[in-house]
Amino acid sequence: MTLKGATSNQACAACRYQRKRCTPECPLAPHFRPEHPMIFKNAHKLFGVRNILRILEQIDSNYKTEAMQSIIYEANMRDQFPVHGCLSVICDLQYQIRQAEEELYNVLTWLSFYKQHHVTTLSQNVDHGLLQPVLPILSCDNANVCINAFWLQETYKSSNSNQNEIYPFFDNTEG
Known part of the structure; x- marks a missing residue:
């Protein structure tokens, strides 16, 4: 599919999905590469284009890339796990942290035991x-x-x- 005034290779995945011309000032072009349309589809399904643009407008330019990575990750996790999304990953990481803290506590307890007695x-x-x-x-x-x-x-x-x-x-x- 070709777009008016632009070839299909020039349009970002967001503009290609919306079937509009991708300009060099497109705020979504750096984050949604044309070769990865599913990334944009997931983010669009979860957040919508207007909300993504609103988030990008409110954030300092230094943090836009990190914010978009977070949006893309959350959208992909929601696509993969429709019920819980990235909550399961967060819970797994919290469980690993708790296990590491308990192991550290046990090691420190044994060290103090050996030192004292x-x-x-x-x-x-x-x-x-x-x-x-x-x-x-x-x-x-x-x-x-x-x-x-x-x-x-x-x-x-x-x-x-x-x-x-x-x-x-x-x-x-x-x-």
């Missing part, structure tokens, strides 16, 4: 080769069963016998 005991036992250091690494096997290294207690050789025993981490848990 076992700095001297651990350093003496490591010097004598009785205790292997615990690394906070999450290990997973082929069946997707994951084990946190903090859940395991290290064994040490008792000075009274040659058998391996569990190191008494929680003997002095009174606080």
Whole structure:
């Protein structure tokens, strides 16, 4: 399809969709490339051309590209997930943040525990080769069963016998 006074390669996806001439001053041309008409169709279906232009007029020119990227992303997510749109992505990211915060809290708790209660005991036992250091690494096997290294207690050789025993981490848990 050719437009009056312009070839189909010159018209942006917005002007091509609206079947009007795309001028060099077209505010939508930098954001809706002619080779991606579905991007404009999604944004048009969700927001409408008038609302998109109103948003672009109200925003400082430094933030127009970011605003259009946000509009396009939200429109594409709404097309992909009609019921929730980008809400599912937001909830997933918030869940990942919560998990990372909990893991950080656990690591900091263990670090403070080691610093307060076992700095001297651990350093003496490591010097004598009785205790292997615990690394906070999450290990997973082929069946997707994951084990946190903090859940395991290290064994040490008792000075009274040659058998391996569990190191008494929680003997002095009174606080």
